[in-house]
Amino acid sequence: MTRCENVWVAAEDASDYAALVAVARDLGACATAVWMGDEQGLDAVRGSGAGAVIHLAGGALVEDGAQVLAQLAAERTPDALLVAPTKRMRLLGACVAARRGACVMSDATSLSVDEEGALRAERMVYGGGAVTVERGVSAFVVAVPCAALLASKAAEAAEAPGAAGDAGASCAVETFAVQPGSSGIRLVERRAREVDAVNLSAARNIVSVGRGFAAEEDLALAYELARAVGAEVGCTRPVAEGSKWMARERYIGVSGAMLTPNLFIAVGVSGQVQHMVGATGAKVVVAVNKDKGAPVFKQADFGIVGDLYDVVPRLVAELER
The missing domain is CATH 3.40.50.1220 (TPP-binding domain)
Structure with missing residues (x-):
């Protein structure tokens, strides 16, 4: 096998899915989108070009959803999970990887599949002075593409005719209930944090x-x-x-x-x-x-x-x- 055939992708912003799906396609995979948001965002995720959607509904915390996702990954054995490089998605990937005994490739500037079918990730180290190549040796790998890679893939996805759009109408959605607090962590309060809206x-x-x-x-x-x-x-x-x-x-x-x-x-x-x-x-x-x-x-x-x-x-x- 010289490609990943089944890759799951996850993000907290529905607009990031088209780029993640594009990365998965470069690996030769059919992408399944994992969505932990609301129904409105679900419609956008369905139109991202993914072949199917796993909707984790009801959980307030990433840790709660990670338990359900790890169990699904154990049953369905995807080749890899690609998560967007945000704090909550990094946490999701880390939690799932820990439960699956999998390796994590963080901030990859490029992803590919070698002759043996293992996922390879390149990322910069030593302040950009060198590039390291990591190889996924477990049956399940979590990869975190860097923001620059996703930005370039988002541009490609926007220019590609028929990459998403109407395809979302026939995209199958499976919904799995997530019990709040099932991870042992309870949400006590939410406070808005002022951020500078810049990309x-x-x-x-x-x-x-x-x-x-x-x-x-x-x-x-x-x-x-x-x-x-x-x-x-x-x-x-x-x-x-x-x-x-x-x-x-x-x-x-x-x-x-x-x-x-x-x-x-x-x-x-x-x-x-x-x-x-x-x-x-x-x-x-x-x-x-x-x-x-x-x-x-x-x-x-x-x-x-x-x-x-x-x-x-x-x-x-x-x-x-």
Whole structure:
């Protein structure tokens, strides 16, 4: 066997299923979607291109649904479970893998099947300085594709004629009841968390800011540049988690967003590998830094040596002419 024939996919956002199904198809598999959401989302999941849907209904917590899913996996023996790279889905995958005695491949930049039919995953390690290849040796494997891989597959799925759409009308749905609290964990309270609604992985242009900015209010310069080039704004880890000038969702790097934009503009960014690994897939990298010896220039296609407080306004003025 040189392909996975039966792959299950799971996400908490119905819009992620088309990309996951596309990854499964690349492995030669017929995808079964696992959905833990409401009936409204179920309709969208049915239209994702999956061959069938397993609906886990009634559970409030991922842990509750994981027990049911692990039992189904033991009975039906899928080759692999692919989960979207979100916190709740990582938890789902980890819980199912633990109950099945399976291996987990995390943040894969590519997935393939070798000559023996085992799932192979490539992912970056050592801050992007190397790529490791992991091979699924158990009968059941959980793989977590990275956000950049899903973004590229989402674009392919959107362009592929007849990949989903009306196919959802004939997609079979099996519903399994999940008992709240069956995992031994009880939901006591939910509190809304304020988040910055940004999807850097889907952005075609990015302006990234670093500690070259002296004050939080000065970030307005970066947003002006972003508007001029039609870009989203991201940042280095110290800006998000150190000074807390920007939301955690805008952090780019090893444990943040991994990007494949057309244009990546690094402003006031030193160029440490922990940050720049997030932009290794960028087609064009532009750097603005007053230190001509900054590491960022070694990774840039175009570099401007100068004070960002002088360079950025001049760039914006030229772009808006």
